[in-house]
Amino acid sequence: MIDLIASAVLLLPADAGTHSVRPATIVERAAEIPRSMRAWADCVARRESHHDPRARNPRSSAQGRYQFLDRLWRESLAGQVAARLRDHGMPRAAAADVRQYLRRREIARWPALYQDAGFIEVTLRGGARHWYLPGSACNKFAPN
Numbered sequence: 001m002i003d004l005i006a007s008a009v010l011l012l013p014a015d016a017g018t019h020s021v022r023p024a025t026i027v028e029r030a031a032e033i034p035r036s037m038r039a040w041a042d043c044v045a046r047r048e049s050h051h052d053p054r055a056r057n058p059r060s061s062a063q064g065r066y067q068f069l070d071r072l073w074r075e076s077l078a079g080q081v082a083a084r085l086r087d088h089g090m091p092r093a094a095a096a097d098v099r100q101y102l103r104r105r106e107i108a109r110w111p112a113l114y115q116d117a118g119f120i121e122v123t124l125r126g127g128a129r130h131w132y133l134p135g136s137a138c139n140k141f142a143p144n
Contacts, residue, residue, distance in 0.1 A: 030081075030088040030120075031113035036143070037123060041116070043138035044131045053112035063108035064115045066131070070107045073118075078102035080121040081114050 033041045048067040049055035056063050061070040068077060082099035086092060102110055110118075122130065128142045 026085060026088050026090045027113050027117070030084045030090075031116040033116060033120060037120065040123070040128070040138065040141040040143060041119060043141050044119075047133075047136065047138055048131070053110070053115050054108050056108050063106055064110065065112060066115060066119045068107050068115075068118070074107055075103060077107070077118045077122070080125075081117045084117045084121050 045051045045065045048062075049065050051065060053065045055065065055067065057067060061072070062068065063070045068074075078099045081102060082095040085095045085098060090098070098114070102114060107115065123143060132139055132142065
């Protein structure tokens with residue numbers, strides 16, 4: 001049985017459960033920004049948080065590398081991340097453990113790879129508009 005704690009990359013803590021799975025490979029694949037989205041993701045992460053996965057907006061609940069509104073996004077984003085992990089080969093039970101783990105923590109406390117996976121899912125589901133700001137240089141990189 002492989003322990004889901006991958007301490008070198010902080011993928012999943014001990015209290016999230018264990019399953020026979022190679023989490024690093026699956027999570028890293030699920031969180032890899034597609035080539036067509038790399039300029040978009042880089043620009044948004046730089047603008048929103050200077051790429052800091054622990055960033056917090058003092059005027060709202062926006063958190064993490066992409067400044068998801070924690071109160072609005074935590075529940076649905078955790079589900080989207082779990083779905084993405086399943087799509088990349090994670091067993092349903094392990095993905096459910098990840099979902100539960102993420103739901104219990106503020107987004108700023110999520111490992112960066114899970115934030116990236118969430119950003120990819122939201123963008124692929126047509127959610128690029130969430131990061132559209134009038135006059136922002138990032139807009140030119142946004143997927144259609």
